[in-house]
Amino acid sequence: MAKKYRVRLTEEERSYLESLVHKGKVAAHKRLHAEILLKADSSAWGDQWQDSQISEAFGISTRTVERVRQRLVQEGLELALERAKPSRVRNRVIDGENEAHLVALACSDAPDGYSRWTLRLLGQRMVELGYVESVSHETIRQTFKKNELKPWQNKEWCIPAQGSAEFVCAMEDVLDVYKRSYDEDHPLVCMDESSKQHIKETRQPLPAKPGSVEKYDTEYERNGVSNLFMFFEPLAGKRQVVVTDQRTAVDWAHQIRNLVDVIHPHAKRITLVMDNLNTHTGASLYKAFAPEEVRRILDKLDIHYTPKHGSWLNMAEIELSILSRQCLERRIPDQETLKKEVAAWQEQRNAIARPMQWRFTNEDARIKLKKLYPTVSTHAK
Numbered sequence: 001m002a003k004k005y006r007v008r009l010t011e012e013e014r015s016y017l018e019s020l021v022h023k024g025k026v027a028a029h030k031r032l033h034a035e036i037l038l039k040a041d042s043s044a045w046g047d048q049w050q051d052s053q054i055s056e057a058f059g060i061s062t063r064t065v066e067r068v069r070q071r072l073v074q075e076g077l078e079l080a081l082e083r084a085k086p087s088r089v090r091n092r093v094i095d096g097e098n099e100a101h102l103v104a105l106a107c108s109d110a111p112d113g114y115s116r117w118t119l120r121l122l123g124q125r126m127v128e129l130g131y132v133e134s135v136s137h138e139t140i141r142q143t144f145k146k147n148e149l150k151p152w153q154n155k156e157w158c159i160p161a162q163g164s165a166e167f168v169c170a171m172e173d174v175l176d177v178y179k180r181s182y183d184e185d186h187p188l189v190c191m192d193e194s195s196k197q198h199i200k201e202t203r204q205p206l207p208a209k210p211g212s213v214e215k216y217d218t219e220y221e222r223n224g225v226s227n228l229f230m231f232f233e234p235l236a237g238k239r240q241v242v243v244t245d246q247r248t249a250v251d252w253a254h255q256i257r258n259l260v261d262v263i264h265p266h267a268k269r270i271t272l273v274m275d276n277l278n279t280h281t282g283a284s285l286y287k288a289f290a291p292e293e294v295r296r297i298l299d300k301l302d303i304h305y306t307p308k309h310g311s312w313l314n315m316a317e318i319e320l321s322i323l324s325r326q327c328l329e330r331r332i333p334d335q336e337t338l339k340k341e342v343a344a345w346q347e348q349r350n351a352i353a354r355p356m357q358w359r360f361t362n363e364d365a366r367i368k369l370k371k372l373y374p375t376v377s378t379h380a381k
Contacts, residue, residue, distance in 0.1 A: 004219045005069040007040040013077055014038065014045055020081070030081045032058060036068045037080065073222050076197055101131045102140065107208040113344030115330040163374045170307035171365060171372075174273060177304050178315075178358045182235040186302075187267055189259065190232045191274040192316035193247055194324070196338055198223040199331040216331070226335045228342070229255045230323070231263065232316040234356035239319055241346050243339045249284035256285065257293075260300045271302045275311050315356055322349075 009017070017034040020026050026034075035058065039049040051062045072080035105125060110116050119137035126132050126140075180188065200223045205216035227247040232239040240263060244251050256272075264270055274280050285294040306313040327345040332338050366373065 005066070005073040006042055006221060007037055007046070007069050007072060008043045008222075009037065009041045009046065010043075011045065014041065014043075016077075029083055032060070033068050033081045036065055037072060037077075040065065040069055073199075073220065076222075076225070101129075102126065103210050105129075107210055107213075109207075111348075113341055113346075113348050114326050115328065118326070162371045164307075164372060165374045167307040167310060168365075168369075168373050170305060171310055171313060171369075172362050174304055174306055174313050175360065175362045175365060177271060177273060178234075179361065180235075180271070182355075185266075185268045186271060187233055187264055188235050188271045188273070189264075190234060190314055190316035190319075191259075191272060191280075192230050192232075192311075192314055192320055193252075193277070194228045194230070194320050195225055195247070196228060196328055196332060197225045198334050198338070200333045201331060220331060223333055224335070226338055227251070228320070228323075230316045230320050231255075231259060232319040234315045234358065237353040237355045238350050239346060241323065241342050243335060243342060245335075247279070249279040250288045252279045253285045253288035256301075257289070257297055260297050267300070269302055270300055271304065273304050273306065273314060274316070275306050275314055276308055280305075315358065318356070 017038050020034040021031055021038070023031075036054055039047045039054050039057070040051070042048050049057075051065045054060075054065045055062045067084060068080055071084060102122065105122060106117055111121065111125075114121065119140045122140050123135045123137050126135055177188065180186075182188075200221045201216065202219045202221060203217040205214060208214040227244045229242040229244065229247075229252075230239065231242075242255060242258075244255075259272075260267075260270065282294065282298055285297055289297070311317055323342070323345060327341055332341065
């Protein structure tokens, strides 16, 4: 039986894994996973061992070998080296007396820029096609049976240290920035980055139809990774997403110059909110441009950093989450397709142009996040 998840490592990936195997201080599970991938590698440099050989050599089950190969293809090299988290189960059942048009529409392809239909999208399309004069998303929701309890779900979260003056200082600075009103000469821009791994189908999926969900094969291949730069203007309700090959300091520097010279060429000063990634500094600009050019760019920027373990304060991260849910939660084979789909999503979101309503203030933080504030002694000295 053919392997469902083929391991083909690059020379760089093999070199990295070999360094892990020979390092003294590496977690046992990470070393084991590295050895599995090296032995399973079917590239020109690989050992091309069968699962049964790997299982016998390391005293593990063949299912363990399969899981490591699967995580490499689905989630990338770094996550393949870690222990797998419990899988999430998502059950969506269409039940009850649903209208035939709604069922057929829900089984059709989602609009460009969206990975799947949402309740509101279904309602809008029902009205556009003339099936109903108006319909709320709640009415549509009631036609679908959903699980009320979802114990398999969990959420990854950045947890700051308690009593951290550094954290609350940066937090209150950003929250003060978010209180400002819209000013065309001084736009507020939130910036963040993400990545998308490309997955190629090896067999043609079977489309959805009434009574049957879409079916896609478990076998697929990695086809590289693209980076996404998100520039989001919460007060204007506008966003621009740029897809690049990588996310180096020089890549970031060119995107910042594009923000200053192309997106907001007439702004007197741009307020830029972003996280503390090591490439998000003025030093990165000096790696890409002459000193005079760097000073010109920096003079147009008023930079504010979210605190460490406080990336939730960056509104661009919220917008990236929306992009991921609405557009990226599917197999996208290559960068060209990714650019087309992201552009379609961006165009539709910008056409709405709704400002983001940020209601969390410093006053709220001092009550709800009281434990994060250092204790100040009131005794006179």
